[in-house]
Amino acid sequence: MSKIISVNHLSKSYITEKKRIDILQEINVEFETGKFYAIMGHSGSGKSTLINILGLIDNFDSGKYILFGKDITAMTDNELSKIRMKNIGFIFQEFYLNNTLKAWENVVVPMLINDEIPKKERKERACKLLKMVGLEDRMEHYPKELSGGEQQRVAIARALANNPKMILADEPTGNLDEEHEEQIFNILKEISKSGKCVIVVTHSNDVKKYADIIYKISNGKIVRQDEI
Template sequence: MSLIQVKDLYKIYQMGNTEVRALDGVSVSIDQNEYVSIMGPSGSGKSTLMNLLGCLDTPTSGEFFMDGINVATMGDDELAHIRNKKIGFVFQTFNLLPKSTSLRNVELPLIYNGEIKAHERRDMAIKALTRVNLGDRVSHKPNELSGGQRQRVAVARALVNNPAIILADEPTGNLDSKTGEEIMSLFDELHKQGNTIILVTHEEHIAAHASRVVRLLDGKIAVDEATEKGKK
Protein backbone atom coordinates (compact mmCIF):
# COMPACT_ATOMS: atom_id res chain seq x y z
CA MET A 1 0.00 0.00 0.00
CA SER A 2 1.12 3.51 -0.77
CA LEU A 3 2.43 5.82 1.91
CA ILE A 4 -0.31 8.31 1.16
CA GLN A 5 -3.58 7.13 -0.30
CA VAL A 6 -6.18 9.81 -1.05
CA LYS A 7 -9.49 8.95 -2.68
CA ASP A 8 -12.35 11.30 -3.69
CA LEU A 9 -11.26 14.01 -1.33
CA TYR A 10 -13.65 16.97 -1.02
CA LYS A 11 -13.22 20.14 0.93
CA ILE A 12 -16.21 22.40 0.68
CA TYR A 13 -16.54 25.79 2.37
CA GLN A 14 -19.84 27.56 2.79
CA MET A 15 -19.30 31.29 2.16
CA GLY A 16 -22.66 32.89 2.79
CA ASN A 17 -24.98 31.40 0.17
CA THR A 18 -22.26 30.21 -2.16
CA GLU A 19 -20.52 26.90 -1.88
CA VAL A 20 -16.79 26.97 -2.51
CA ARG A 21 -15.32 23.65 -3.59
CA ALA A 22 -11.70 24.08 -2.66
CA LEU A 23 -11.08 20.43 -3.37
CA ASP A 24 -13.49 18.79 -5.74
CA GLY A 25 -12.83 15.04 -5.75
CA VAL A 26 -9.08 14.61 -5.58
CA SER A 27 -7.57 11.15 -5.74
CA VAL A 28 -3.84 10.65 -5.53
CA SER A 29 -1.41 8.17 -4.08
CA ILE A 30 2.19 8.80 -3.14
CA ASP A 31 4.71 6.06 -2.51
CA GLN A 32 7.57 5.74 -0.08
CA ASN A 33 10.62 7.80 -1.16
CA GLU A 34 8.71 9.65 -3.87
CA TYR A 35 9.57 13.28 -4.62
CA VAL A 36 6.35 15.01 -5.68
CA SER A 37 5.67 18.63 -6.38
CA ILE A 38 2.18 20.05 -6.26
CA MET A 39 1.57 23.01 -8.53
CA GLY A 40 -1.28 25.22 -9.49
CA PRO A 41 -2.32 28.85 -9.69
CA SER A 42 -3.69 30.55 -6.62
CA GLY A 43 -7.22 29.44 -5.87
CA SER A 44 -6.56 26.06 -7.44
CA GLY A 45 -6.83 24.31 -4.06
CA LYS A 46 -3.17 23.54 -3.61
CA SER A 47 -2.97 25.16 -0.17
CA THR A 48 -6.07 23.26 0.88
CA LEU A 49 -4.59 20.00 -0.34
CA MET A 50 -1.38 20.79 1.46
CA ASN A 51 -3.23 21.48 4.71
CA LEU A 52 -5.06 18.18 4.34
CA LEU A 53 -1.92 16.23 3.48
CA GLY A 54 -0.24 17.91 6.44
CA CYS A 55 -3.08 16.79 8.72
CA LEU A 56 -3.73 20.40 9.71
CA ASP A 57 -7.28 20.09 8.50
CA THR A 58 -9.91 17.43 7.89
CA PRO A 59 -11.75 16.87 4.60
CA THR A 60 -15.48 17.36 4.14
CA SER A 61 -15.59 13.87 2.68
CA GLY A 62 -13.30 11.27 1.14
CA GLU A 63 -10.68 8.83 2.23
CA PHE A 64 -7.20 9.68 3.38
CA PHE A 65 -4.82 6.99 4.54
CA MET A 66 -1.39 7.91 5.74
CA ASP A 67 1.01 5.04 6.37
CA GLY A 68 -2.04 2.76 6.54
CA ILE A 69 -3.83 4.92 9.12
CA ASN A 70 -7.18 6.46 8.33
CA VAL A 71 -6.60 10.14 8.97
CA ALA A 72 -9.79 11.59 7.46
CA THR A 73 -11.94 11.05 10.53
CA MET A 74 -9.45 11.86 13.26
CA GLY A 75 -9.96 14.44 16.01
CA ASP A 76 -7.71 17.40 16.75
CA ASP A 77 -5.43 15.65 19.24
CA GLU A 78 -5.00 12.54 17.11
CA LEU A 79 -4.10 14.74 14.15
CA ALA A 80 -1.59 16.56 16.35
CA HIS A 81 0.08 13.23 17.13
CA ILE A 82 0.15 12.29 13.44
CA ARG A 83 1.70 15.67 12.57
CA ASN A 84 4.23 15.18 15.31
CA LYS A 85 5.33 11.68 14.32
CA LYS A 86 4.67 11.38 10.57
CA ILE A 87 5.06 14.84 9.07
CA GLY A 88 7.88 17.36 8.90
CA PHE A 89 6.84 20.85 7.81
CA VAL A 90 8.98 23.38 5.99
CA PHE A 91 7.26 26.73 5.46
CA GLN A 92 7.87 29.64 3.15
CA THR A 93 8.34 32.01 6.10
CA PHE A 94 10.48 29.50 8.05
CA ASN A 95 8.16 29.77 11.08
CA LEU A 96 10.84 29.38 13.70
CA LEU A 97 10.26 30.52 17.29
CA PRO A 98 12.13 33.85 17.11
CA LYS A 99 13.40 33.92 20.69
CA SER A 100 14.58 30.34 20.89
CA THR A 101 17.94 28.99 19.72
CA SER A 102 18.31 26.71 16.70
CA LEU A 103 18.73 23.78 19.06
CA ARG A 104 15.56 24.62 20.93
CA ASN A 105 13.61 25.09 17.70
CA VAL A 106 14.74 21.72 16.39
CA GLU A 107 14.07 20.04 19.73
CA LEU A 108 10.46 21.24 19.88
CA PRO A 109 8.82 18.37 17.92
CA LEU A 110 10.64 15.91 20.18
CA ILE A 111 9.31 17.69 23.28
CA TYR A 112 5.76 17.26 22.02
CA ASN A 113 6.56 13.64 21.27
CA GLY A 114 6.56 13.23 25.03
CA GLU A 115 8.51 9.98 25.15
CA ILE A 116 12.07 11.12 24.54
CA LYS A 117 14.42 12.00 27.38
CA ALA A 118 15.98 15.45 27.48
CA HIS A 119 19.54 14.36 26.71
CA GLU A 120 18.36 12.17 23.83
CA ARG A 121 16.40 15.11 22.46
CA ARG A 122 19.50 17.22 22.52
CA ASP A 123 21.58 14.60 20.75
CA MET A 124 18.92 14.07 18.07
CA ALA A 125 18.53 17.82 17.51
CA ILE A 126 22.29 18.34 17.16
CA LYS A 127 22.41 15.43 14.73
CA ALA A 128 19.61 16.95 12.62
CA LEU A 129 21.34 20.34 12.61
CA THR A 130 24.57 18.66 11.54
CA ARG A 131 22.72 17.00 8.65
CA VAL A 132 21.79 20.45 7.30
CA ASN A 133 25.38 21.69 7.89
CA LEU A 134 24.46 23.88 10.85
CA GLY A 135 26.32 21.94 13.53
CA ASP A 136 28.14 25.15 14.41
CA ARG A 137 24.99 27.31 14.76
CA VAL A 138 23.36 25.34 17.55
CA SER A 139 23.01 28.19 20.03
CA HIS A 140 22.20 30.95 17.53
CA LYS A 141 18.78 32.52 17.48
CA PRO A 142 16.91 32.98 14.18
CA ASN A 143 17.74 36.70 13.97
CA GLU A 144 21.44 35.83 14.12
CA LEU A 145 21.11 33.60 11.06
CA SER A 146 20.76 34.33 7.33
CA GLY A 147 17.56 33.42 5.49
CA GLY A 148 19.12 30.28 4.05
CA GLN A 149 20.36 29.23 7.45
CA ARG A 150 16.95 29.83 8.98
CA GLN A 151 15.35 27.65 6.36
CA ARG A 152 17.94 24.98 7.02
CA VAL A 153 17.05 25.11 10.75
CA ALA A 154 13.43 24.62 9.68
CA VAL A 155 14.47 21.63 7.56
CA ALA A 156 16.36 20.20 10.51
CA ARG A 157 13.23 20.64 12.61
CA ALA A 158 11.24 18.81 9.95
CA LEU A 159 13.77 15.99 9.89
CA VAL A 160 14.37 15.53 13.57
CA ASN A 161 11.45 13.25 14.36
CA ASN A 162 12.22 11.05 11.37
CA PRO A 163 8.87 11.70 9.65
CA ALA A 164 7.19 9.63 6.97
CA ILE A 165 6.92 12.68 4.72
CA ILE A 166 8.51 16.09 4.52
CA LEU A 167 5.97 18.66 3.43
CA ALA A 168 7.51 21.83 2.04
CA ASP A 169 5.29 24.80 1.24
CA GLU A 170 7.10 27.21 -1.10
CA PRO A 171 10.36 26.58 0.77
CA THR A 172 12.34 28.96 -1.47
CA GLY A 173 9.71 31.69 -1.70
CA ASN A 174 11.50 33.99 0.75
CA LEU A 175 15.02 33.26 -0.41
CA ASP A 176 17.16 34.66 -3.21
CA SER A 177 17.69 32.28 -6.11
CA LYS A 178 21.17 31.21 -5.06
CA THR A 179 20.13 30.33 -1.49
CA GLY A 180 16.97 28.79 -2.93
CA GLU A 181 19.09 26.46 -5.05
CA GLU A 182 21.10 25.53 -1.94
CA ILE A 183 17.91 24.59 -0.12
CA MET A 184 16.67 22.63 -3.10
CA SER A 185 19.89 20.66 -3.32
CA LEU A 186 19.44 19.93 0.37
CA PHE A 187 16.01 18.47 -0.44
CA ASP A 188 17.55 16.48 -3.31
CA GLU A 189 20.08 15.14 -0.85
CA LEU A 190 17.36 14.18 1.65
CA HIS A 191 15.43 12.46 -1.13
CA LYS A 192 18.51 10.41 -2.00
CA GLN A 193 18.78 9.42 1.65
CA GLY A 194 15.33 7.84 1.40
CA ASN A 195 12.94 10.56 2.55
CA THR A 196 9.55 11.12 0.97
CA ILE A 197 9.14 14.77 -0.04
CA ILE A 198 6.07 16.72 -1.10
CA LEU A 199 6.82 20.16 -2.45
CA VAL A 200 4.16 22.82 -2.96
CA THR A 201 5.32 25.53 -5.34
CA HIS A 202 4.29 27.66 -8.25
CA GLU A 203 7.77 27.92 -9.78
CA GLU A 204 8.52 25.49 -12.58
CA HIS A 205 12.27 25.34 -11.94
CA ILE A 206 11.65 24.44 -8.31
CA ALA A 207 9.06 21.83 -9.26
CA ALA A 208 11.61 20.38 -11.68
CA HIS A 209 13.60 19.10 -8.72
CA ALA A 210 10.85 16.56 -8.07
CA SER A 211 10.40 13.39 -10.02
CA ARG A 212 6.63 13.81 -10.33
CA VAL A 213 4.38 16.81 -10.61
CA VAL A 214 0.70 17.07 -9.71
CA ARG A 215 -1.04 20.10 -11.22
CA LEU A 216 -4.28 21.31 -9.68
CA LEU A 217 -6.90 23.46 -11.32
CA ASP A 218 -10.22 24.49 -9.77
CA GLY A 219 -9.95 21.90 -7.04
CA LYS A 220 -9.30 19.03 -9.38
CA ILE A 221 -6.16 17.28 -10.51
CA ALA A 222 -5.48 18.45 -14.05
CA VAL A 223 -2.15 16.75 -14.64
CA ASP A 224 -0.28 14.03 -12.75
CA GLU A 225 2.91 13.14 -14.58
CA ALA A 226 6.61 12.40 -14.21
CA THR A 227 8.99 15.34 -14.63
CA GLU A 228 12.01 15.33 -16.92
CA LYS A 229 14.05 14.27 -13.94
CA GLY A 230 11.56 11.54 -13.11
CA LYS A 231 11.61 10.16 -16.63
CA LYS A 232 15.33 9.61 -16.52
Protein backbone atom coordinates in the same frame (compact mmCIF):
# COMPACT_ATOMS: atom_id res chain seq x y z
CA MET B 1 9.26 2.15 -1.74
CA SER B 2 5.87 1.85 -0.19
CA LYS B 3 2.64 3.71 -0.50
CA ILE B 4 1.98 5.87 2.54
CA ILE B 5 -0.83 8.12 1.35
CA SER B 6 -3.89 7.24 -0.64
CA VAL B 7 -6.49 9.92 -1.33
CA ASN B 8 -9.73 8.96 -3.05
CA HIS B 9 -12.47 11.29 -4.32
CA LEU B 10 -11.45 13.95 -1.84
CA SER B 11 -13.39 17.21 -2.11
CA LYS B 12 -13.45 20.44 -0.18
CA SER B 13 -15.39 23.63 -0.70
CA TYR B 14 -15.73 26.99 0.99
CA ILE B 15 -19.05 28.76 1.24
CA THR B 16 -18.80 32.52 1.13
CA GLU B 17 -21.72 34.97 1.40
CA LYS B 18 -22.12 35.07 -2.36
CA LYS B 19 -21.24 31.61 -3.59
CA ARG B 20 -19.74 28.20 -2.98
CA ILE B 21 -16.13 27.71 -4.04
CA ASP B 22 -15.07 24.16 -4.81
CA ILE B 23 -11.43 24.35 -3.86
CA LEU B 24 -10.70 20.63 -4.33
CA GLN B 25 -12.85 18.34 -6.46
CA GLU B 26 -12.70 14.57 -6.51
CA ILE B 27 -8.96 14.41 -5.87
CA ASN B 28 -7.40 11.01 -6.33
CA VAL B 29 -3.70 10.79 -5.59
CA GLU B 30 -1.12 8.50 -4.00
CA PHE B 31 2.27 9.21 -2.43
CA GLU B 32 5.14 6.81 -1.75
CA THR B 33 8.20 6.88 0.47
CA GLY B 34 11.57 7.77 -1.06
CA LYS B 35 10.11 10.14 -3.63
CA PHE B 36 10.17 13.92 -4.10
CA TYR B 37 6.74 15.22 -5.11
CA ALA B 38 6.03 18.71 -6.34
CA ILE B 39 2.54 20.17 -6.39
CA MET B 40 2.27 23.23 -8.57
CA GLY B 41 -0.47 25.58 -9.46
CA HIS B 42 -1.62 29.19 -9.50
CA SER B 43 -2.46 31.13 -6.34
CA GLY B 44 -5.81 30.01 -4.98
CA SER B 45 -5.73 26.80 -6.98
CA GLY B 46 -6.04 24.72 -3.80
CA LYS B 47 -2.50 23.36 -3.58
CA SER B 48 -1.94 24.70 -0.03
CA THR B 49 -5.36 23.37 1.01
CA LEU B 50 -4.35 19.94 -0.27
CA ILE B 51 -1.03 19.91 1.58
CA ASN B 52 -2.77 21.09 4.76
CA ILE B 53 -5.25 18.23 4.46
CA LEU B 54 -2.40 15.78 3.80
CA GLY B 55 -0.64 17.16 6.89
CA LEU B 56 -3.80 16.73 9.02
CA ILE B 57 -4.11 20.42 9.85
CA ASP B 58 -7.20 20.96 7.71
CA ASN B 59 -10.28 18.85 7.11
CA PHE B 60 -12.21 17.91 3.98
CA ASP B 61 -15.90 17.55 3.07
CA SER B 62 -16.00 14.16 1.35
CA GLY B 63 -13.79 11.36 0.11
CA LYS B 64 -11.29 9.10 1.79
CA TYR B 65 -7.80 9.76 3.10
CA ILE B 66 -5.80 6.66 3.99
CA LEU B 67 -2.55 7.42 5.79
CA PHE B 68 -0.17 4.58 6.64
CA GLY B 69 -3.04 2.19 5.89
CA LYS B 70 -5.47 3.86 8.28
CA ASP B 71 -8.53 5.94 7.48
CA ILE B 72 -7.99 9.26 9.25
CA THR B 73 -11.68 10.33 9.05
CA ALA B 74 -12.67 8.71 12.33
CA MET B 75 -9.55 9.71 14.24
CA THR B 76 -9.70 11.99 17.27
CA ASP B 77 -7.80 15.25 17.53
CA ASN B 78 -5.27 13.61 19.88
CA GLU B 79 -4.69 10.70 17.47
CA LEU B 80 -4.12 13.13 14.61
CA SER B 81 -1.65 15.09 16.78
CA LYS B 82 0.23 11.89 17.54
CA ILE B 83 0.48 11.06 13.82
CA ARG B 84 1.73 14.57 13.08
CA MET B 85 4.31 14.27 15.84
CA LYS B 86 5.69 10.91 14.73
CA ASN B 87 5.20 10.83 10.98
CA ILE B 88 4.85 14.33 9.53
CA GLY B 89 7.36 17.14 9.34
CA PHE B 90 6.13 20.58 8.27
CA ILE B 91 8.09 23.30 6.52
CA PHE B 92 6.37 26.66 5.98
CA GLN B 93 7.13 29.64 3.77
CA GLU B 94 7.39 31.92 6.84
CA PHE B 95 9.77 29.53 8.74
CA TYR B 96 7.83 30.10 12.00
CA LEU B 97 10.83 29.79 14.29
CA ASN B 98 10.73 30.86 17.93
CA ASN B 99 12.90 33.99 18.09
CA THR B 100 13.73 33.58 21.79
CA LEU B 101 15.25 30.16 21.20
CA LYS B 102 18.62 29.36 19.63
CA ALA B 103 18.79 27.34 16.40
CA TRP B 104 19.38 24.01 18.17
CA GLU B 105 16.69 24.77 20.76
CA ASN B 106 14.17 25.36 17.94
CA VAL B 107 15.04 21.91 16.60
CA VAL B 108 14.58 20.38 20.06
CA VAL B 109 10.99 21.74 20.41
CA PRO B 110 9.25 18.81 18.57
CA MET B 111 11.36 16.30 20.56
CA LEU B 112 9.91 17.57 23.87
CA ILE B 113 6.69 15.66 23.22
CA ASN B 114 8.37 12.53 21.88
CA ASP B 115 9.06 10.08 24.70
CA GLU B 116 11.12 7.89 22.36
CA ILE B 117 13.93 10.43 22.29
CA PRO B 118 15.79 10.48 25.63
CA LYS B 119 16.41 13.91 27.11
CA LYS B 120 20.20 13.59 26.99
CA GLU B 121 20.13 12.78 23.25
CA ARG B 122 18.02 15.78 22.26
CA LYS B 123 20.79 18.34 21.84
CA GLU B 124 23.12 15.88 20.12
CA ARG B 125 20.35 14.92 17.71
CA ALA B 126 19.46 18.56 17.01
CA CYS B 127 23.12 19.35 16.30
CA LYS B 128 23.40 16.39 13.92
CA LEU B 129 20.35 17.59 11.99
CA LEU B 130 21.68 21.14 11.83
CA LYS B 131 24.99 19.77 10.60
CA MET B 132 23.11 17.81 7.95
CA VAL B 133 21.55 21.04 6.61
CA GLY B 134 24.94 22.80 6.73
CA LEU B 135 24.43 24.89 9.87
CA GLU B 136 27.03 23.34 12.16
CA ASP B 137 28.50 26.80 12.85
CA ARG B 138 25.10 28.44 13.44
CA MET B 139 23.72 26.21 16.20
CA GLU B 140 24.00 28.78 18.99
CA HIS B 141 22.55 31.60 16.89
CA TYR B 142 19.08 33.05 17.34
CA PRO B 143 16.77 33.13 14.25
CA LYS B 144 17.18 36.92 13.97
CA GLU B 145 20.91 36.39 13.52
CA LEU B 146 20.38 34.06 10.56
CA SER B 147 19.63 34.75 6.88
CA GLY B 148 16.30 33.65 5.35
CA GLY B 149 17.92 30.58 3.80
CA GLU B 150 19.56 29.63 7.09
CA GLN B 151 16.28 30.06 8.95
CA GLN B 152 14.56 27.78 6.47
CA ARG B 153 17.29 25.19 6.96
CA VAL B 154 16.69 25.36 10.73
CA ALA B 155 12.98 24.80 9.96
CA ILE B 156 13.93 21.74 7.84
CA ALA B 157 16.03 20.36 10.70
CA ARG B 158 13.08 20.97 13.03
CA ALA B 159 10.77 19.11 10.60
CA LEU B 160 13.16 16.15 10.74
CA ALA B 161 13.48 16.21 14.54
CA ASN B 162 11.23 13.23 15.24
CA ASN B 163 12.41 11.31 12.14
CA PRO B 164 9.03 11.52 10.31
CA LYS B 165 8.17 9.39 7.31
CA MET B 166 7.09 12.37 5.26
CA ILE B 167 8.00 16.04 4.90
CA LEU B 168 5.40 18.53 3.75
CA ALA B 169 6.71 21.87 2.54
CA ASP B 170 4.39 24.73 1.68
CA GLU B 171 6.24 27.23 -0.54
CA PRO B 172 9.53 26.59 1.28
CA THR B 173 11.46 28.86 -1.08
CA GLY B 174 8.81 31.57 -1.40
CA ASN B 175 10.83 34.05 0.65
CA LEU B 176 14.27 33.08 -0.63
CA ASP B 177 16.56 34.13 -3.46
CA GLU B 178 17.64 31.71 -6.21
CA GLU B 179 20.86 30.63 -4.50
CA HIS B 180 19.07 29.72 -1.27
CA GLU B 181 16.23 28.14 -3.23
CA GLU B 182 18.68 25.74 -4.83
CA GLN B 183 20.17 24.87 -1.43
CA ILE B 184 16.74 24.08 0.02
CA PHE B 185 15.65 21.93 -2.94
CA ASN B 186 18.96 20.06 -2.78
CA ILE B 187 18.43 19.31 0.92
CA LEU B 188 14.85 18.19 0.32
CA LYS B 189 16.05 15.95 -2.52
CA GLU B 190 18.62 14.37 -0.22
CA ILE B 191 15.91 13.81 2.39
CA SER B 192 13.74 12.03 -0.16
CA LYS B 193 16.69 9.91 -1.18
CA SER B 194 17.05 8.83 2.45
CA GLY B 195 13.67 7.10 2.11
CA LYS B 196 11.26 9.80 3.18
CA CYS B 197 8.30 11.04 1.19
CA VAL B 198 8.81 14.74 0.40
CA ILE B 199 5.84 16.73 -0.89
CA VAL B 200 6.53 20.31 -1.88
CA VAL B 201 3.94 22.91 -2.86
CA THR B 202 5.60 25.60 -4.93
CA HIS B 203 5.34 28.21 -7.65
CA SER B 204 8.93 27.74 -8.64
CA ASN B 205 9.62 26.00 -11.94
CA ASP B 206 13.12 25.11 -10.69
CA VAL B 207 11.55 22.36 -8.59
CA LYS B 208 11.19 20.38 -11.79
CA LYS B 209 14.95 19.70 -11.66
CA TYR B 210 14.55 17.91 -8.33
CA ALA B 211 11.04 16.42 -8.26
CA ASP B 212 10.43 12.78 -9.09
CA ILE B 213 6.74 13.39 -9.71
CA ILE B 214 4.97 16.66 -10.44
CA TYR B 215 1.27 17.27 -9.90
CA LYS B 216 -0.53 20.31 -11.14
CA ILE B 217 -3.68 21.61 -9.53
CA SER B 218 -6.05 23.61 -11.63
CA ASN B 219 -9.69 24.49 -10.93
CA GLY B 220 -9.65 22.16 -7.92
CA LYS B 221 -8.55 19.15 -9.93
CA ILE B 222 -5.20 17.45 -9.77
CA VAL B 223 -3.36 16.29 -12.85
CA ARG B 224 -0.17 14.28 -12.86
CA GLN B 225 2.11 16.12 -15.29
CA ASP B 226 4.99 13.86 -15.72
CA GLU B 227 7.22 11.35 -13.99
CA ILE B 228 10.96 11.90 -14.13
